[in-house]
């Protein structure tokens with residue numbers, strides 16, 4: 001019998017492990033979240049920083065009815081796939097939850113996740129290609145959003161410990177562009193120098209909440225966004241001058257005001273303090289304008305590979321009509337437009353569609369039309385209007401596709417469906433639903449590692465219409 005917590009209530013649960021006790025066990029698996037799994041008298045305990053095959057001493061930190069959480073206190077044996085991460089902060093904070101696994105093993109882990117889900121759905125016939133990885137799988141992020149807090153009386157920038165709001169001070173973020181890390185240190189030192197107070201979420205007081213920095217991968221243009229809780233930023237001129245002097249590539253300095261007591265990072269009001277309102281960068285040779293609130297892919301190198309894989313799979317020769325569903329700021333649509341007769345993009349966020357139209361114009365692309373709306377509703381409208389696309393590309397959020405969208409696709413009868421997925425579980429579910437309307441996977445699913453050192457799995461699946 002052990003005490004487990006349940007929404008603040010203490011409940012008695014009949015389980016074979018006890019909080020704060022230590023157990024020796026062998027790690028038997030790795031979860032999709034990157035935690036090691038050990039079983040104690042058949043009861044699962046999930047443990048960060050533990051790899052399959054390792055023998056460990058685990059201290060149990062939390063017990064629930066069905067599982068427990070634990071922490072490795074000691075390793076009796078270590079996995080050959082283990083990397084000794086120099087700084088435990090990366091694992092503690094969730095910056096790099098797979099940072100302790102060799103990169104090749106991370107790529108296999110991602111491939112294997114899709115294979116396992118297919119096998120569970122009795123779809124073992126569908127193959128999965130080895131994950132396309134990065135040559136240098138570090139320092140890839142083109143955007144940082146770093147909380148600012150008082151830690152032991154000193155203003156610090158860093159990252160939250162997993163599952164908490166405890167700030168761990170960090171200077172080298174490991175997966176971010178090092179120029180971004182340098183810019184954050186410059187800003188932090190200026191905030192310290194001019195005694196700007198960090199926001200305190202308990203009292204709602206203080207000035208600076210977050211520092212966001214973006215840097216164009218090709219353009220090298222840097223944008224610094226200071227997210228404040230107050231309309232006034234004290235010592236504004238001095239801070240701006242300091243950033244201009246300390247960050248040579250800076251092209252835009254923006255104050256974003258977020259005076260809501262919320263976990264939301266950015267507020268709705270932007271004030272450009274210096275330079276341009278937006279920076280620019282390219283993806284697949286297309287120029288994109290990026291403002292503080294714009295969505296933009298964070299790993300440009302791998303995004304290009306992911307989208308190129310999707311575009312190559314579409315087999316376009318300039319004569320096709322293509323739908324790009326969940327098009328965001330039109331990244332895929334605009335890249336496809338150069339190889340298609342006409343492209344239609346649909347996306348639920350109006351600001352993203354504004355960006356998409358703006359980006360089409362800037363690049364002189366005239367054969368892409370963008371619509372705001374729910375993809376599932378828009379598919380029904382297109383179907384009713386008799387639109388006959390040759391190719392449908394979908395890039396949905398983690399929850400995958402609405403069933404009605406799959407049915408409408410079946411009715412519009414494109415030759416190909418290209419499915420860009422960020423969640424293998426909903427991908428496998430949707431592959432089964434596509435089979436019901438006559439579409440089958442025609443080549444191995446291609447995972448592309450968009451987020452090295454983390455557990456995210458992105459992939460491209462090609463489905464074709466097959467006669468029943």
Ligand SMILES: C[S@@+](CC[C@H](N)C(=O)[O-])C[C@H]1O[C@@H](n2cnc3c(N)ncnc32)[C@H](O)[C@@H]1O
Pocket residue numbers: 295297325326327328329330331332346347348349352373374375376395396397422
């Ligand atoms: C994985 S992102 C796709 C990003 C896009 N391909 C790009 O590169 O910019 C998923 C997108 O789907 C949008 N979205 C979410 N639910 C939607 C819905 N029901 N209909 C249309 N778009 C939706 C989100 O706002 C987000 O932009």
